[in-house]
Amino acid sequence: MIDIGKHGFTLLAEQKFQPKAIHRGYAMRTLYVDVGGKKSAEKPVSEDMKKRFVGGKGFGLKLLWDGTKPSTKWNDPENEIVIAMGPVCGNTNYPGSGKSLVVSLSPMTGVPIDSNVGGYFGPYLKFGGWDALEIQGKADRETIVFIDSNAGTVQFYEAPASLPQDTHLLAEELTRAFAKDEKDLQSVSVVSAGRGADYSPMSVLNFSLYDKRRQGVRVKQAGRGGIGHVLRDKKIRAVVCRFAGVHQNLNDAADPAAVQRIGLKLHREIVVNDDKQCKMRKQGTAHLMEVMNDYDLLPTKNHKYGQDPKGPEIASWVWEKLFSQNLPDGCWYGCTMACAHAVDHFELETGPYKGQKVCVDGPEYETAAGVGSNLYVYDPHGILELNFYCDTYGIDTISFGTMTGFLMECWEHGILNKDRTDGIDLSWGNWQGAAQILHDMADGKRFGVLAGKGVKFLAEYFAKEYGADPQFLKDIALHGKGLEQSEYISKESLAQQGGYYLTNKGPQHDEAWLIFMDMVNNRIPTFENKAEALHYFPMFRTWFGLQGLCKLPWNDVEPADNAKHAEPNKVPEHVQNYYELYTAITGEKLDWEGLITQSERVYNFQRAFNVRQGYGHRQDDYPPYRAMGPVLEDEYQAREERYDKQMKEKIGVDPAGKSLAEKVKITREYRLKQYDSLIDAVFKRRGWTPDGCPTPEHLTKLGMDLPELLAVVNARIAGKA
Amino acid sequence: MIKYLKLHDDKCVGCQNCMATCSRLYFKAEDPARSRIQVFPAGPGKHHLVACDQECRKCVAECPTQAITVNSQGVVMINKGLCVGCLACVAVCPIGAMRYYPGESTPYKCVACGACVKTCPADALEIAQKEDSPASRLPFETAQAVRKEEAQA
Numbered sequence A: 001m002i003d004i005g006k007h008g009f010t011l012l013a014e015q016k017f018q019p020k021a022i023h024r025g026y027a028m029r030t031l032y033v034d035v036g037g038k039k040s041a042e043k044p045v046s047e048d049m050k051k052r053f054v055g056g057k058g059f060g061l062k063l064l065w066d067g068t069k070p071s072t073k074w075n076d077p078e079n080e081i082v083i084a085m086g087p088v089c090g091n092t093n094y095p096g097s098g099k100s101l102v103v104s105l106s107p108m109t110g111v112p113i114d115s116n117v118g119g120y121f122g123p124y125l126k127f128g129g130w131d132a133l134e135i136q137g138k139a140d141r142e143t144i145v146f147i148d149s150n151a152g153t154v155q156f157y158e159a160p161a162s163l164p165q166d167t168h169l170l171a172e173e174l175t176r177a178f179a180k181d182e183k184d185l186q187s188v189s190v191v192s193a194g195r196g197a198d199y200s201p202m203s204v205l206n207f208s209l210y211d212k213r214r215q216g217v218r219v220k221q222a223g224r225g226g227i228g229h230v231l232r233d234k235k236i237r238a239v240v241c242r243f244a245g246v247h248q249n250l251n252d253a254a255d256p257a258a259v260q261r262i263g264l265k266l267h268r269e270i271v272v273n274d275d276k277q278c279k280m281r282k283q284g285t286a287h288l289m290e291v292m293n294d295y296d297l298l299p300t301k302n303h304k305y306g307q308d309p310k311g312p313e314i315a316s317w318v319w320e321k322l323f324s325q326n327l328p329d330g331c332w333y334g335c336t337m338a339c340a341h342a343v344d345h346f347e348l349e350t351g352p353y354k355g356q357k358v359c360v361d362g363p364e365y366e367t368a369a370g371v372g373s374n375l376y377v378y379d380p381h382g383i384l385e386l387n388f389y390c391d392t393y394g395i396d397t398i399s400f401g402t403m404t405g406f407l408m409e410c411w412e413h414g415i416l417n418k419d420r421t422d423g424i425d426l427s428w429g430n431w432q433g434a435a436q437i438l439h440d441m442a443d444g445k446r447f448g449v450l451a452g453k454g455v456k457f458l459a460e461y462f463a464k465e466y467g468a469d470p471q472f473l474k475d476i477a478l479h480g481k482g483l484e485q486s487e488y489i490s491k492e493s494l495a496q497q498g499g500y501y502l503t504n505k506g507p508q509h510d511e512a513w514l515i516f517m518d519m520v521n522n523r524i525p526t527f528e529n530k531a532e533a534l535h536y537f538p539m540f541r542t543w544f545g546l547q548g549l550c551k552l553p554w555n556d557v558e559p560a561d562n563a564k565h566a567e568p569n570k571v572p573e574h575v576q577n578y579y580e581l582y583t584a585i586t587g588e589k590l591d592w593e594g595l596i597t598q599s600e601r602v603y604n605f606q607r608a609f610n611v612r613q614g615y616g617h618r619q620d621d622y623p624p625y626r627a628m629g630p631v632l633e634d635e636y637q638a639r640e641e642r643y644d645k646q647m648k649e650k651i652g653v654d655p656a657g658k659s660l661a662e663k664v665k666i667t668r669e670y671r672l673k674q675y676d677s678l679i680d681a682v683f684k685r686r687g688w689t690p691d692g693c694p695t696p697e698h699l700t701k702l703g704m705d706l707p708e709l710l711a712v713v714n715a716r717i718a719g720k721a
Numbered sequence B: 001m002i003k004y005l006k007l008h009d010d011k012c013v014g015c016q017n018c019m020a021t022c023s024r025l026y027f028k029a030e031d032p033a034r035s036r037i038q039v040f041p042a043g044p045g046k047h048h049l050v051a052c053d054q055e056c057r058k059c060v061a062e063c064p065t066q067a068i069t070v071n072s073q074g075v076v077m078i079n080k081g082l083c084v085g086c087l088a089c090v091a092v093c094p095i096g097a098m099r100y101y102p103g104e105s106t107p108y109k110c111v112a113c114g115a116c117v118k119t120c121p122a123d124a125l126e127i128a129q130k131e132d133s134p135a136s137r138l139p140f141e142t143a144q145a146v147r148k149e150e151a152q153a
Helices: A047-053 A057-067 A121-126 A167-178 A182-187 A195-199 A227-233 A256-273 A280-294 A316-322 A365-370 A380-393 A397-412 A431-443 A446-451 A455-466 A470-476 A494-501 A515-520 A527-547 A572-586 A592-612 A633-638 A640-651 A660-686 A696-701 A707-717 B017-027 B058-062 B088-092 B115-119 B134-152
Strands: A010-016 A029-034 A039-044 A081-084 A100-105 A112-117 A132-136 A143-148 A153-158 A188-192 A205-211 A216-222 A236-242 A342-347 A357-361 B002-007 B038-041 B047-050 B068-070 B076-078 B125-130
Touching: A010 A039, A047 A057, A047 A592, A057 A081, A057 A100, A057 A112, A057 A132, A057 A527, A057 A592, A081 A121, A081 A227, A100 A121, A100 A227, A112 A205, A112 A216, A112 A527, A112 A592, A121 A188, A121 A205, A121 A236, A132 A236, A167 A188, A167 A205, A167 A216, A167 A236, A167 A380, A182 A188, A182 A205, A195 A227, A195 A380, A195 A431, A205 A227, A216 A357, A227 A236, A256 A572, A256 B088, A280 A316, A280 A365, A316 A380, A342 A380, A357 A380, A365 A380, A365 A397, A380 A397, A380 A431, A397 A431, A397 A446, A397 A455, A397 A470, A431 A446, A446 A455, A455 A470, A494 A515, A494 A527, A494 A660, A515 A527, A527 A572, A527 A592, A527 A660, A572 A592, A592 A696, A592 A707, A633 A640, A633 A660, A640 A660, A696 A707, B017 B038, B017 B115, B058 B068, B058 B088, B115 B125
Parallel strands: A029 A132, A143 A236
Antiparallel strands: A010 A153, A029 A039, A081 A100, A081 A132, A100 A112, A143 A153, A188 A205, A188 A236, A205 A216, A342 A357, B002 B125, B038 B047, B068 B076
């Protein structure tokens, strides 16, 4: 083991705390860390806070609200990174129970981002007796914060100049430095970013876990919204937590035997059904690749198309062969869904680690689609290379994939050329070009830094600097609120356009995934149906983030008889599991109404938070047209039969004799109007004004009539904010 | 070689002495629910015995903390100090030989200690040895494969 002193870490300050046992899922206190002042403090959690904000993302948003001002920008010292766990988090029985929710004012959107992440950090922090960690301030030198949950210490170290910055080296070195001995390695988890995060807002926090079988560190990402950039802006190199002694009932559950029973039931369901259903245990989320390609939903060439004959070259079976099999690849103990697969002994072809053999975490579906088909890259090696470097540099694979797709389309249209890209060829499929952007991003070189600013910035920049058509750029820059869209084609599903863009944080698929319900099965035909789904699913899925749960075990495995239920897409038996699990841990009853109310309170609080920061208007919730329909004539032409049929049957216009340009225009006008009607229906269902502001009546009905919240929405409604 | 408890269903008389002995030895209580060997009725006068065959090792491959390992005698053992109580091993056990007691953290299984053999009046139990079969090696070896490859490289 590396001796911390010998290694060149200088201890700057240390504070002690009394480790506290969790009771019924809660510590009832949060840890506040000021990296500028090198101080930590304990904040109590009141019964009122617990009731209204529940935990996880709810606590994160509440602490962030209290710690910042309406004028706070992402890089102000008072912006915070809050890592919060939730009452169910840390149980080892129910699959998917190790998630932390990270909340911060996003450098990409200016509003709160929340990111759901695995790895051991959150549970280890919780077991020291904390419901959340709140980090504020800016350090004056490169700092490592070390929280020892057993010893009860918060230590601030100065990181030596020799410490590596890229995650796969940094997390490994810090794990070894802070573990007591070889046997203690699994007790350490590191939160870090990477060199890319120094320069790019589209950067992640990597949460580590020590993989005993691989004898190395793995990382899971709090990927969306640029929290890695906030970490580096605070000059924090890493936050490390250590906890030894995990056992079955550290949550001090009200009914530990019930937690075991419910968990074991799902374990068994996964073991029996997974092979016949999603094959998460063998393929992870990459099982979706060919399904999406088959349904014309796999982003191809910057979401221009949803399908390509080359699709099978990056299908699930390709990944299954590449992933090391029969390993318990959960991102927290007891997750038998085990979707966190990795490719071992992968030899890199580019960049600073060229020729080295590394372990690549993933790819997951979003990555394989984002830096694969979306860039017209069908070489698994290329995808793995981009996946690895995104992770180690601390770059979000989703934003990077969507951004690079945008650049490649700009290249195709002559908006970019080698003079403008500093010599990088961005032809479709050239993954080496994409990798060069990444390396330039990590090295702080001009084009890499420029690209890393994201598509919202780039669309405006290319229009201004290169005189390119601003409307075209706006149409193909796939972002909402400044956050790049994740990797599903939303064009043919109006409900999914809402699922992406009528969200609090930007177009991320974790609120609602309605494409099959809407487009394939046509189960929600009316605006009211769609609005109901856009109420139900975001509220239901918000709940995972309040508890410290993963969404995947909810519907990526199903009971064998799930189809017999009236609403199989809600997986009723699993929803029942959640009520029982929550009750078994907290001792408090929960039913359907209670669950939705918990979510609705926090969801509306987050919307009001957007309002407080000057956003949260209706105009912030519109997609770029690429997400809604065919931007270009050849894009229309590629699916001409489908679009012509829709024109005839839905729009009531005969496409015969019309030019492509006319047909594109008619389709566009119709779809924009449809989206407007959707917003009206959804905002109404959610209890918001037509401009998207929660009404005071609705907040009161939800029990969220907090004076500071009412002041914000009243000011907006009165036109004063 | 693998040391294991060989079960002879045809000789079992269903007296449950084995279960009493086992639970007494490991839990200091005569409680069939805490026994590592199970006797099930299987029709008139017939019985079916269940205990770990030490062979499939699915639990070894599944354990996230490597609390479950194979000892030098080929017996699958659980290290209580490392176990986090997730019960994934219970779920993957194809014969229900990995057991747990509600509310207690660590699962338990037959470790071929032979205590029950002595109390069986019908010679239905014996401690025996068998060769490692490819089936027995597969999950365990695959779980270790990554490490081995690394060592070679």
